[in-house]
Amino acid sequence: EDQVTQSPEALRLQEGESSSLNCSYTVSGLRGLFWYRQDPGKGPEFLFTLYSAGEEKEKERLKATLTKKESFLHITAPKPEDSATYLCAVAAGGTSYGKLTFGQGTILTVHP
Amino acid sequence: GAGVSQSPRYKVAKRGQDVALRCDPISGHVSLFWYQQALGQGPEFLTYFQNEAQLDKSGLPSDRFFAERPEGSVSTLKIQRTQQEDSAVYLCASSLGLYRGRETQYFGPGTRLLVL
Numbered sequence: 001e002d003q004v005t006q007s008p009e010a011l012r013l014q015e016g017e018s019s020s021l022n023c024s025y026t027v028s029g030l031r032g033l034f035w036y037r038q039d040p041g042k043g044p045e046f047l048f049t050l051y052s053a054g055e056e057k058e059k060e061r062l063k064a065t066l067t068k069k070e071s072f073l074h075i076t077a078p079k080p081e082d083s084a085t086y087l088c089a090v091a092a093g094g095t096s097y098g099k100l101t102f103g104q105g106t107i108l109t110v111h112p
Numbered sequence: 113g114a115g116v117s118q119s120p121r122y123k124v125a126k127r128g129q130d131v132a133l134r135c136d137p138i139s140g141h142v143s144l145f146w147y148q149q150a151l152g153q154g155p156e157f158l159t160y161f162q163n164e165a166q167l168d169k170s171g172l173p174s175d176r177f178f179a180e181r182p183e184g185s186v187s188t189l190k191i192q193r194t195q196q197e198d199s200a201v202y203l204c205a206s207s208l209g210l211y212r213g214r215e216t217q218y219f220g221p222g223t224r225l226l227v228l
Contacts, residue, residue: 004154032215043116043203043219044155051212087154097207097215098168099145102154 002027002092006103013078013110021073021106023088031097033071035064036087038105044087047073078110114138116220118204124226125194133189133223137206144187145205145217146179155203161187162210194227201225 003026036044048057050066063074089100117136147155157171163184181187201222208214
């Protein structure tokens with residue numbers, strides 16, 4: 001059974017204080033790893049897809065990396081508007097992209 | 113363009129009532145997914161469709177849960193004889209397809225179901 005574990009559960013940062021969120025996964029045949037951002041009362045918002053170990057993607061203050069066992073979401077010089085829950089998910093097995101298996105999320109709070 | 117829409121946004125049901133939750137996917141998206149999200153948890157997969165075909169319903173928690181997409185567009189998730197443990201946010205997502213380059217799932221705002 002596919003498993004995704006995110007750490008830490010919650011992270012509090014000062015504005016400008018860079019840090020990383022971790023997503024560890026155990027799957028059979030990774031097809032893709034996805035990062036989403038979720039604001040309270042809203043649905044998840046897509047950020048990145050990573051397909052293979054060594055791949056990196058960047059968007060503004062966010063950078064996602066992937067190894068064979070885990071992914072990191074690096075946040076550089078965060079701002080209060082980066083506060084949200086960050087979700088990691090994997091698609092695995094089979095020959096197509098069907099269901100996603102999500103981690104429990106990391107709640108990020110950035111204080112001004 | 114318009115994103116995924118869901119209705120109602122909030123639903124309060126008495127235990128034992130039947131409920132129907134609607135999802136309108138992004139126009140042109142052939143794949144549609146349903147997830148259940150408990151408070152403080154990540155979404156959990158329920159079922160998905162490719163056009164009108166339901167390809168995987170392994171995540172539906174019991175036979176009280178039923179999903180359909182008869183014309184390959186709008187989908188309805190139906191829960192019969194609701195129980196308190198069904199209280200959660202139900203998320204719908206859609207994608208262009210099931211293969212690389214088309215697989216990104218875009219989520220709607222969710223329907224928050226509270227069963228009393």
